[in-house]
């Protein structure tokens with residue numbers, strides 16, 4: 414009963430969100446599976462079936478090992494040196510894609526199979542069969558950011574996979590959604606075949622749902638590869654009706670990482686950027702081909718390995734700990750816009766500090782256990798270097814010269830404080846009902 418009340422309120426709170434058409438797609442869903450090498454996953458029978466219906470990205474690299482930093486990176490534009498799956502939080506002054514969406518009122522949600530309730534902050538939940546974890550915090554990219562977990566209305570957007578099926582039935586799937594299946598269905602505690610079977614059965618009705626698929630782009634990806642000592646290449650596959658029919662069943666050999674999710678979203682919706690590794694990351698060609706955005710391989714492409722984490726704030730080795738770097742406030746992202754106004758306000762006092770984010774698309778990693786080849790290089794904050802693209806007209810990639818920061822209209826019906834209160838009330842009622 415209380416649950417129903419909560420859902421009614423949550424639905425009311427988000428029902429009036431703006432609908433913002435994109436340049437290449439109007440909705441983006443991303444589904445995350447676990448721990449498979451490109452070579453093996455691309456040869457799985459079920460995956461091959463799906464590959465025929467989409468665009469296979471053949472040069473897509475995860476960032477490091479193990480899982481958690483890859484999820485964290487995909488929404489915040491860095492993993493801050495993280496090299497573990499343990500409990501941690503990221504300070505409130507670090508922004509995410511959620512802040513970018515809110516500049517335009519684009520509705521977003523995360524759906525997590527097995528999560529005990531909306532906005533649940535624990536480490537995980539026990540599987541229905543009692544054997545091990547179902548939902549895990551380490552596979553939730555949003556929950557560890559204080560800018561999300563300290564805000565009731567944002568927490569309320571982190572829901573279960575049952576909510577997703579309800580939203581599908583009601584045709585109210587938001588314009589951006591991250592989906593993490595549980596530890597069985599994502600393959601973590603099972604196998605490549607098991608997860609591919611689940612994916613096939615999850616996607617088949619969705620791909621046939623014309624309402625939900627209308628100008629929708631789906632990214633099916635793995636978080637990281639299985640074999641740690643080889644470069645971290647994974648299968649990522651684009652699906653959905655936003656893909657032109659002639660591109661279905663083709664491959665795209667452009668270099669991508671999970672940061673390409675951020676740059677693609679910025680490019681599609683003219684969003685501001687985070688001023689971190691999101692800037693300079695290649696935009697998925699299905700979007701770039703429509704917007705005219707020029708992609709290029711990272712300057713250090715030959716050395717990319719992405720098997721170890723560089724030092725940083727979240728490294729569990731005290732000798733490898735460093736402060737969170739300031740964003741580069743002079744960068745312009747793939748949306749043609751500078752750093753988000755809110756980020757600028759928080760970090761402008763550090764505009765004179767060095768930063769590893771240079772907008773060049775260089776891929777930083779922890780090198781190998783013997784060398785520190787791609788360790789971040791700190792430099793003064795400056796606009797991205799102009800890139801000469803070999804073929805075609807030579808225009809700078811993403812290095813748009815006009816920097817403007819814009820904050821669109823907000824379409825919030827209930828403000829954060831009120832929503833936090835409702836959320837707290839819900840928590841108390843749930844507690845009392847036990």
Ligand SMILES: *[C@@H]1O[C@H](CO)[C@@H](O)[C@H](O)[C@H]1NC(C)=O
Pocket residue numbers: 604606607610
């Ligand atoms: C996957 O599905 C196929 C075909 O339905 C079935 O033969 C196979 O046993 C399934 N594999 C797993 C691991 O569930």
Ligand SMILES: *[C@@H]1O[C@H](CO)[C@@H](O)[C@H](O)[C@H]1NC(C)=O
Pocket residue numbers: 504505506759760763
């Ligand atoms: C960001 O937050 C951290 C942790 O609270 C703090 O140490 C740091 O000074 C803050 N930086 C800025 C620029 O606000």
Ligand SMILES: *[C@@H]1O[C@H](CO)[C@@H](O)[C@H](O)[C@H]1NC(C)=O
Pocket residue numbers: 641642643644718719720721780781782783
């Ligand atoms: C990638 O990094 C891992 C971990 O340090 C190392 O074992 C491996 O040799 C590296 N591979 C290449 C191709 O550099």
Ligand SMILES: *[C@@H]1O[C@H](CO)[C@@H](O)[C@H](O)[C@H]1NC(C)=O
Pocket residue numbers: 515564565566567825828829
């Ligand atoms: C909390 O989230 C809401 C909606 O997501 C947003 O409008 C509000 O600005 C956030 N509040 C804070 C203090 O960040």
